[in-house]
Amino acid sequence: MPKLARENNYYSQYNSQIYDYRTYANRRDLYYRGLQEAKTPIKQKKKKSPLQIFISMLFLSFVFFCAMPFAFRNVTKAIFVPTPYKNVKVDMYSSAFPTADYISNTWFMGYRGFGYSQEGKDAQMVPLKENVNMPVLKQKLLELATLFPTIKPALYVWDYETGNYVDINADKLYPAASIIKVPVLVDVFRSIEEGQFSLTDKIPITEYYRTEGSGFLQFKGDRAYKIDDLARMMITHSDNSATNMLISKVGSMTDVNQSIRDWGLTGTHLSAWLPDLEGNNKTTAKDMAEILYNIDENEDLLTEESRTKIFSYMGHVKNDRLIKAGLGQGAVFLHKTGDIGTMLGDAGIVIAPNGRKYIVVILANRPHNDVAGKDFIVKASEVIYNYLVK
Numbered sequence: 001m002p003k004l005a006r007e008n009n010y011y012s013q014y015n016s017q018i019y020d021y022r023t024y025a026n027r028r029d030l031y032y033r034g035l036q037e038a039k040t041p042i043k044q045k046k047k048k049s050p051l052q053i054f055i056s057m058l059f060l061s062f063v064f065f066c067a068m069p070f071a072f073r074n075v076t077k078a079i080f081v082p083t084p085y086k087n088v089k090v091d092m093y094s095s096a097f098p099t100a101d102y103i104s105n106t107w108f109m110g111y112r113g114f115g116y117s118q119e120g121k122d123a124q125m126v127p128l129k130e131n132v133n134m135p136v137l138k139q140k141l142l143e144l145a146t147l148f149p150t151i152k153p154a155l156y157v158w159d160y161e162t163g164n165y166v167d168i169n170a171d172k173l174y175p176a177a178s179i180i181k182v183p184v185l186v187d188v189f190r191s192i193e194e195g196q197f198s199l200t201d202k203i204p205i206t207e208y209y210r211t212e213g214s215g216f217l218q219f220k221g222d223r224a225y226k227i228d229d230l231a232r233m234m235i236t237h238s239d240n241s242a243t244n245m246l247i248s249k250v251g252s253m254t255d256v257n258q259s260i261r262d263w264g265l266t267g268t269h270l271s272a273w274l275p276d277l278e279g280n281n282k283t284t285a286k287d288m289a290e291i292l293y294n295i296d297e298n299e300d301l302l303t304e305e306s307r308t309k310i311f312s313y314m315g316h317v318k319n320d321r322l323i324k325a326g327l328g329q330g331a332v333f334l335h336k337t338g339d340i341g342t343m344l345g346d347a348g349i350v351i352a353p354n355g356r357k358y359i360v361v362i363l364a365n366r367p368h369n370d371v372a373g374k375d376f377i378v379k380a381s382e383v384i385y386n387y388l389v390k
Helices: 005-006 011-039 050-080 093-096 134-145 175-191 228-237 240-250 255-265 285-297 302-315 371-386
Strands: 106-108 111-113 152-159 164-166 202-204 225-227 332-338 344-351 357-365
Touching: 093 302, 093 332, 134 152, 134 164, 134 371, 152 371, 164 371, 175 228, 175 240, 175 255, 175 285, 175 302, 175 332, 175 344, 202 228, 202 240, 228 240, 228 302, 240 255, 240 371, 285 357, 302 332, 344 371, 357 371
Parallel strands: none
Antiparallel strands: 106 111, 152 164, 152 357, 202 225, 332 344, 344 357
16 A cells, blocks of 8 residues: 555555456456457357258268279279289179178178177067076086086076076087078078968979988989978988078078078077088077077967978987987977087977976087087986986
């Protein structure tokens, strides 16, 4: 404070003047700021109409699906992959995705792909209604497995009456061998129900379909066979030639794989013609159990007539040396076996004389043609039957 003001007792007056000046300055700034904002109107974003959104999406689709592929084929490849041989065409897609021609389940704009499976309410198959695990039975099976150290098993058991189950490596991928013929059979009957062909339609066998392995069709002369006969031979005699004919009839391996994805299964796929001695076709014990359950119970998947026909095939399988060999007398077994040397398996529905009913799938990886694989499956079947039925 100035000396003169302090001497004349102007202290309070001086402070009030400073306060008034600061208040005035703040008000002045607010005043001019308000004038500036009033002269600058706020820009409001205009909402796009549905037509504008549609045109934008159409333009982006054109760029993504037409312009970019054209530019890649005619500009990018010419710059980065030059060649003096203009007439030689390089399939860059096959080079980038070498397995797409034989491992695929979708077809889009001329290209094969591998799509995800349907889930939840969109899946055409309904999941098994699992209640509780059966620890006693599971322990018995695990103890049995220790007696066969060279066998690597996957098991799934599901009881119709209680919903109780046993799961041992049931979600692990295994070679499907001839068990893959079960989903092929289901796809055949769904195609029939959709009106694509009928059981009385005929397919001529040619050298293109004739193949080695199981089945006697490979030794027959050139003639046409009904779909009904081919389906029966595929299941009862595990005929590989008949299987390949039916796969071609429904479309291709891609069509079968697409159906499997639509059903909601994630672990099963068909990637090789039969016989698949290398084990490229895959499945899981849980997937196969769900297929069997839906054949039996899902009226939205197959008609009663189709289900009856399918079970008439599966009830007359010639190979009865695996799970069936461990069942009690009088038990009915609707099933399909598989054997490629390194994997032996069986999957089906057991109906005991007392009415007890359960699904059982046993897949066993083993040393090539090791008889221990068969012995394990028979013993495991016996343990399961005795626990659930007796």
